[in-house]
Amino acid sequence: MKGGNSKVGGYLPALRDLIYLDSASVCPPLPGTLRAMQDYYERYPFNYRVGVWSSSVELTELVDNIRKDIAEFIGASSENQVAFTKNTTEAINLVALGMRWRKGDEVVLTTVEHQSNIIPWMKAAEDFGVVVKFAKADSSGIVHPVSVERLISKRTKLVSITEVSNIYGSIQPVSAIQKIAEEHGVLLMTDAAQSAGRLRVDVAASDCTFSAFCGRKSLMGPQGTGFLYGKAEALEELSPLTVGSLAADVKSTKTFSYLDLPYRFEAGVINTAGIVGLGAAVRSLAEIGIGNIRQKVVSLTRYLVERLKEIRGIEIYGPTDPELQAGILSWNMRRLSPDEIVSRLWKSRRIAVASGDQGSPLAIQPLHITGVVRTSVHYFNSREDIDSLATVLKSIRDR
Numbered sequence: 001m002k003g004g005n006s007k008v009g010g011y012l013p014a015l016r017d018l019i020y021l022d023s024a025s026v027c028p029p030l031p032g033t034l035r036a037m038q039d040y041y042e043r044y045p046f047n048y049r050v051g052v053w054s055s056s057v058e059l060t061e062l063v064d065n066i067r068k069d070i071a072e073f074i075g076a077s078s079e080n081q082v083a084f085t086k087n088t089t090e091a092i093n094l095v096a097l098g099m100r101w102r103k104g105d106e107v108v109l110t111t112v113e114h115q116s117n118i119i120p121w122m123k124a125a126e127d128f129g130v131v132v133k134f135a136k137a138d139s140s141g142i143v144h145p146v147s148v149e150r151l152i153s154k155r156t157k158l159v160s161i162t163e164v165s166n167i168y169g170s171i172q173p174v175s176a177i178q179k180i181a182e183e184h185g186v187l188l189m190t191d192a193a194q195s196a197g198r199l200r201v202d203v204a205a206s207d208c209t210f211s212a213f214c215g216r217k218s219l220m221g222p223q224g225t226g227f228l229y230g231k232a233e234a235l236e237e238l239s240p241l242t243v244g245s246l247a248a249d250v251k252s253t254k255t256f257s258y259l260d261l262p263y264r265f266e267a268g269v270i271n272t273a274g275i276v277g278l279g280a281a282v283r284s285l286a287e288i289g290i291g292n293i294r295q296k297v298v299s300l301t302r303y304l305v306e307r308l309k310e311i312r313g314i315e316i317y318g319p320t321d322p323e324l325q326a327g328i329l330s331w332n333m334r335r336l337s338p339d340e341i342v343s344r345l346w347k348s349r350r351i352a353v354a355s356g357d358q359g360s361p362l363a364i365q366p367l368h369i370t371g372v373v374r375t376s377v378h379y380f381n382s383r384e385d386i387d388s389l390a391t392v393l394k395s396i397r398d399r
Contacts, residue, residue, distance in 0.1 A: 091212035
């Protein structure tokens with residue numbers, strides 16, 4: 001989409017002069033998001049949960065309602081199960097470094113995880129003696145439940161898995177893996193950075209213990225926003241990473257006590273403007289309907305696959321059936337590096353796509369390559385965007 005109108009809320013200013021096919025990295029903010037943030041700065045640019053005058057109280061009520069909206073959007077039973085963070089990475093760290101570990105406890109990950117769902121667990125291994133295991137994905141980037149089950153032992157405490165691979169776009173069988181985890185008395189954490197906003201996320205239905213979310217990706221919210229969902233009893237067991245005012249209170253010269261959930265995980269002043277913007281973005285997506293978004297993404301993915309397959313020398317990685325993936329396609333073109341392709345796309349028609357390992361080096365190791373070209377579509381994209389991509393790729397191939 002190059003500027004113009006979008007059913008996600010009108011004109012997207014960031015796309016006025018480019019074709020954007022990199023929503024798996026970051027999405028342009030919706031007009032309603034920008035207006036909400038501007039309104040915050042003009043009407044009540046104050047601190048959340050601080051102050052008793054009317055504008056401050058109004059702001060606190062606004063953010064409280066946003067927390068409720070987000071909880072409803074993801075199927076949580078209570079807003080107190082949602083703690084605001086600055087991104088998915090911080091949300092994962094809250095769990096990985098906040099759990100009560102014993103030396104030898106095991107965590108099962110997968111080979112298609114973004115490294116932000118790997119490094120925190122490696123840090124837990126360094127700090128607490130946790131053992132990290134990896135379930136291998138198949139050639140389509142899908143992790144079969146049996147691969148996870150084989151790695152679970154009496155020492156396994158948690159399984160952490162992405163809901164959608166950021167390389168392959170593959171939708172993981174989270175419900176089946178959750179059932180296995182439950183049968184073995186193991187906790188399940190999901191990384192919803194690439195799923196929320198593209199797919200229907202229902203934490204109650206999936207029965208996950210924790211889930212980490214990103215605001216700036218397919219939720220189309222502002223940079224520096226995210227949140228952690230957790231079952232109340234599991235959140236109570238976590239030790240906060242950061243402590244201070246608004247998360248705890250001093251009781252004496254030697255003691256302090258944590259506040260109730262979820263505030264104990266939100267020390268200091270939160271990114272209030274960002275959360276206000278995220279709330280507006282979530283409301284916009286809810287109004288469109290995740291079902292409608294999914295239908296559009298499936299249609300665009302099918303068309304993207306068709307157009308890429310027309311071009312000689314392109315190899316697509318991962319599922320090409322749009323029902324099995326979330327609109328994220330990675331590929332390479334023979335004799336050209338991913339960086340060179342991306343550079344030519346930009347110079348020729350200002351088409352923005354991604355290149356490299358996308359922070360998921362383990363995911364591409366079986367392919368014996370060092371990087372990919374990644375194209376990702378969302379509700380604001382059009383078939384014309386894909387046609388432009390295909391036209392330039394054909395000209396690159398024919399040079």
